């Protein structure tokens with residue numbers, strides 16, 4: 001099991017998994033760009049959520 005990379009919706013603060021590490025940073029960046037909030041459908045901004053903000 002990889003380390004989940006979480007994104008945080010800039011609109012509703014919902015935290016969701018965008019990608020699983022390890023993966024190439026370029027791939028992770030591409031996934032972040034495509035990420036959409038599953039709660040409100042907001043496309044951006046989606047921020048990287050650190051473990052501190054995610055838990």
Ligand SMILES: [Zn+2]
Pocket residue numbers: 009010011012013014037038039040041042
């Ligand atoms: Zn949202």
